[in-house]
Amino acid sequence: MEIPLSKDKDGYLLKVLVKTGTKIAGIEGIEGNTLKLRLAAQPHDGLANKELIEMLSEILNIPKSRIEIIKGKTSKHKIIKLKGELV
Numbered sequence: 001m002e003i004p005l006s007k008d009k010d011g012y013l014l015k016v017l018v019k020t021g022t023k024i025a026g027i028e029g030i031e032g033n034t035l036k037l038r039l040a041a042q043p044h045d046g047l048a049n050k051e052l053i054e055m056l057s058e059i060l061n062i063p064k065s066r067i068e069i070i071k072g073k074t075s076k077h078k079i080i081k082l083k084g085e086l087v
Contacts, residue, residue, distance in 0.1 A: 003035055011084055016077075017035070034077075060082065062084075066083040
């Protein structure tokens, strides 16, 4: 499965659709140019966003410090900035 990334001036952008409060966390699939993920955490106190960043860090094998939610922090539709180059 190839994750749909778009190049940005200093990294990459990734569109994500999250489902929170699921029994099993993981990748649900790709629809168009959007990565669909299931998160176990509820969307309270930033817990789901924290789990999202941890999951993307593992999937993409990059440090959490290089991942930033730039749009949609309180939405299920998010745009993620991946800083730097991906190997």
